[in-house]
Amino acid sequence: MLHQTEPCDVLEAMARRHSVREFRPDPVPDAMLLALLEAAHQAPSANNHQPWEFVLVRRPETKAALAAATSGRNAQVVQTAGASVVCLASLRQADALADRIEAQVKAGQAPPEREAMVKRLREDQLHRQMLVLPNTYTAVGFMLLAATKFGLATLWMTGFDGEKVKEAVGVPADDYLFAGVVAVGHAAEGWTQPPRNRRPLEEIYYFEQFGRREP
Numbered sequence: 001m002l003h004q005t006e007p008c009d010v011l012e013a014m015a016r017r018h019s020v021r022e023f024r025p026d027p028v029p030d031a032m033l034l035a036l037l038e039a040a041h042q043a044p045s046a047n048n049h050q051p052w053e054f055v056l057v058r059r060p061e062t063k064a065a066l067a068a069a070t071s072g073r074n075a076q077v078v079q080t081a082g083a084s085v086v087c088l089a090s091l092r093q094a095d096a097l098a099d100r101i102e103a104q105v106k107a108g109q110a111p112p113e114r115e116a117m118v119k120r121l122r123e124d125q126l127h128r129q130m131l132v133l134p135n136t137y138t139a140v141g142f143m144l145l146a147a148t149k150f151g152l153a154t155l156w157m158t159g160f161d162g163e164k165v166k167e168a169v170g171v172p173a174d175d176y177l178f179a180g181v182v183a184v185g186h187a188a189e190g191w192t193q194p195p196r197n198r199r200p201l202e203e204i205y206y207f208e209q210f211g212r213r214e215p
């Protein structure tokens with residue numbers, strides 16, 4: 001099926017979104033990129049800690065710096081797509097959440113047992129990462145759907161050297177995790193979507209108990 005560009009509703013956007021790997025180099029207006037970020041920012045997050053942050057890349061020299069942090073088709077995509085969004089998961093928001101809970105405990109608005117949660121949020125590196133990264137991924141998913149609604153093509157890529165990407169766009173390395181680069185733009189003329197390739201639906205759900213297939 002040819003890549004479609006007319007507006008569509010959310011279920012249609014989910015069905016229609018697919019990874020585009022050939023772009024034409026038309027720019028994407030900043031207002032539209034900001035609308036995508038506004039959509040991403042509607043995402044839910046644990047304790048509403050909102051760890052996502054983004055760097056919008058539209059200039060050729062920054063695109064080239066991103067391309068140098070990957071290879072092959074990913075490099076070609078970031079060079080040709082109108083824009084790319086570097087997606088970042090902020091560990092600072094894990095600290096901010098710890099501060100918030102600690103203040104609630106001190107004010108008697110949260111039970112003292114919550115101190116253990118604060119300690120874990122500050123000290124357990126794996127816990128911190130497993131908090132901010134998946135929550136950022138949710139926001140990126142929202143962004144992809146919003147782009148589809150606007151008729152834009154996207155490709156979410158994590159096949160980069162995340163540390164190099166952070167360096168290329170000046171991100172303080174210790175405070176942020178790399179959550180991918182989303183190329184945003186217009187599909188190349190004649191780009192066709194390969195058929196959807198998914199495990200059978202029946203394979204991914206159960207009734208009441210894991211393994212039970214009958215309703």
Ligand SMILES: Cc1cc2nc3c(=O)[nH]c(=O)nc-3n(C[C@H](O)[C@H](O)[C@H](O)COP(=O)(O)O)c2cc1C
Binds near residue numbers: 159160
């Ligand atoms: C977290 C994540 C990372 C991905 N990284 C890459 C990537 O580096 N390069 C690429 O070409 N596609 C990448 N993809 C796209 C997947 O290959 C694609 O989503 C999958 O094959 C399903 O196809 P669809 O998006 O068209 O439904 C990534 C997708 C996700 C969600």
